[in-house]
Each structure stands twice: as C-alpha cells, then as structure tokens.
Amino acid sequence: MSRILQIPKSSVQMLLLRAASKVTRPMLSTSHESYEVDEMYIFIGSKNTACYIVYAVNRKTRQVFDFITGSRSKEQIGGLIRRLLLMAPAKIYTDRLNIYKSLVPRSVHCTFQYMTNRIERINLTLRTHLKRLIRKGICFSRSAVMLNACLKLYMWGKSSPMVH
Template identity: 45%
Template sequence: MRVIVGNKQREAWVIYAINRYTKRIINFAVGRRTKRNISKVTKSVLQLNPKKVFTDGLMIYKSLIPKNKHNTRKKNTTIIERNNLTLRTDLKRLSRKTICYSKNFEMLESVVKLYFWGDQFNYKI
C-alpha cells in the first residue's frame, strides 16, 4: 500500500502479509518497495511453508518466491485489498487525500505496528 510521508516527493510502502484463513498479519515492513524490504516479509511467509503465496504482479516476487508456490491471479488478492481499505479508513494518515499524514518513516512504522499487533499488548487505538 502506497503512503505519502512528509511531502508528495517522499513515498513509502506498507508491505505486509496476511494469512487468508485466520486474517492475521504474518509480518510487515515500512519503507521503499525494494527487494530487501519485500524479502523480509516473504521470508517470514515462506518459513510457514504455505501451499500458495498470492501477490500482485511485481517482478521482484519472482526471485523471492518459488514458482510452484507463487500465484498472481487478481481474484486471490481480494482479502488483502479489503484489508487495505480498512487500514486507510482506520488510520487517516494512510488515506490518499487528507490533511493527516506522517512526517517521518519511524512514526509511520510505529503507528502501523500498534495497529497490527497492538491487541497482543492490550493497547487500544
């Protein structure tokens, strides 16, 4: 999910993986959409030994996920797209056109971490 940080020239991506059945977040990264950031998330997914991994059509995934487990069909990404909509609704700093925004990457990462895993620490947002 693409997010603006500070001004429109600085963009960040919230990259995360979600379990299709439990709807729980497996892992996430905030930053540029680079191979290093995406590999953090894909490695944690592959450690769970899934049958299939569904992604968008970004070319970086081909080098990170084995071909027999990788699937890029659009209908299989509806769960994460719905979760993106919920994130943008709940966290106004992720909305596309708003006066709320994050001024730096660290604050954005902290807010997303609290949103994803705050219930494990009994935080209420």
C-alpha cells in the same frame, strides 16, 4: 490528542512509542497456510516523499503476519518473503508486481486475479481507520518511526480490530 488531553505533542508521541515498543509480532505456529502479500503507497514527511507498506496476511484468519515500511525494492520485500517462507506456506498470493516472481518460489506462488481480495479489503480498512495512510488527503506521517509504531499498535495491539 494533545489538545483534548492538554498535554504536549511530544508526550503523546512518547506514550505511543512506549506502547508500540511493548507490542510484538504474534508468533504463528501453523504452517502450510495460504498468505496474501500486497503493498500500499503512502507518504512520509511530506507529500513529496513516497513510501510503501508491504505486508502479508493469513488468508484464513486475516491476521497480519508481518509488515515492512520503506522502498518497494527487492531487498526490502525479500526480507518479508524470506520470513514468510520459513512458515512453509501452502500458497502465497500476490499481485503481478515483477519483484515477486524472483522472490517467491514458483511452486507456492499464485497471481490469479481476485485471489488478493482479502488483503485489498484490508488495505481499504487500513486507509479508512488510519487517516495517515490516505493518499489524497492532508494527513500523512511525519516520520517512519511513528508510522511503524501506529501500524504495530493497530495490527497487533491488544484492542486491535485486526486481532481476532
């Protein structure tokens, strides 16, 4: 972008951060919906620094409820699950990662095979549209701040392909 617009890279970064600061997570008012939760493995800073994006998607609307970036620890994922449980979900579908068993109440937790198809499809779309999320490419995010800004703009921005 900086090459095409002939402006410094820092200006492009500043514009992206400013635009992302104006984007807020949509307030969902519907409860008793079903959600899918999954994580994506990516790199930040260099190909030696692993990071995870963990996010929840409404099964019916395919809208991203919330996301976190960082380690795949119980504390990190727990924050997302707690916010999701405030919505009083009918079901939460996850893969068979052991952390979910201790965080999601058994009454709403489902780990059936093929029940996370929608979020897995969104993972593929994210990796296709945002080249910084490709694992075996040469692109990666240099900072967590820029990664979060790009994810906010992609998932919740006004012209986002994720917003219906």
